[in-house]
Amino acid sequence: MAYKHDYDSILTRLTIILSKLNDGEALCVKEMANEFNVSARTIQRDFNERLISFPIYQDKKKWKMQEGYKLEKSSNIEDTVILDIMQKLYEGAGDTFSMKANRLLGKIKNNTFNPFFAKLGMEDIGDKLKEVQLLENAIKKEVQITCSYRMPEEKRELVLKPLKIANYDGFWYLIALDTKDNKLKKYYLKNISLITLSSIHFKSTKKLDTLLENSLSVWFSEDVEPYKVVLHISKEVAKYFKRKA
Known part of the structure; x- marks a missing residue:
């Protein structure tokens, strides 16, 4: 099929990234983009959106796992990636949707404690x-x-x-x-x-x-080529922009 995102490749990439972080590695967006042969924007989206539920942070342009956290709830990190991302996404999708999704995930997960929290602010569908x-x-x-x-x-x-x-x-x-x-x-x-x-x-x-x-926002267009924007900001607020860098 021509239209089919390679979800296996995305899952493999996220699993490897999370495994590296779990092993204490500090990851650079550019290096990860080269390793997986994808754009830097795709890797940024991995960190800022797809892995938002996990206790990771950016320090001096490198992503790290917060000290004291270890993904030991499951012997399979791939399972952890799938279930935690799914659960956090569904929590913001509305009461009915969330209730049904969490009930199904609960049967699979059999987990009474989840240390991760993410408020994604998604509208109720x-x-x-x-x-x-x-x-x-x-x-x-x-x-x-x-x-x-x-x-x-x-x-x-x-x-x-x-x-x-x-x-x-x-x-x-x-x-x-x-x-x-x-x-x-x-x-x-x-x-x-x-x-x-x-x-x-x-x-x-x-x-x-x-x-x-x-695509990172709804404003993308197939007729407009991506372009670089340079922002000049004060050092007091620079840290907030670096989190999205």
Whole structure:
């Protein structure tokens, strides 16, 4: 399938990174990017988003595990990565969604103590579970969908090629190609309803896969090349920016 993020590769990368940190190594973003043959932005996203639940911090441009922490809850660090990330993500997704997810994870995890805490501030999508399931199914099958999309002053009927359900700054979006112009667009998930899967298949491209993988906010565009921005800030607040560097 052309559209399929290599989740095994992502999981392998996160597991290796966490194992290195757990062994006391200090990791540099650039070195990790070279080791895994991905962009520095992807590694930054690993540390700042995908591994946010773990007790890691950045010191002098190197990432470290906080002293006194050791991942010994599970003999398999890969299991720990999957379950802890899933649990923290679901906690911010709404009461209904979170309750169902945590009940399932609890059966798997059998763990009464979790020392990690992360407040991700994601909006409640508990009332959109049906839509999420339909979209997930369409993305996996690579089939077009029809749906109703609520605009500020009207509703529109759309035919889309769904690529990804994404969370940017706490809000959920569907990233999809509009069949009218085949342009990549972002649709606020809560405004989507009446989803129907079609029998029309489509194929994404490697370029789109890479663009989606490296996107850090909803404002990305396939027509705009990434560019470097230099900020001049006072030393008093520099430490807050370095955490995202």
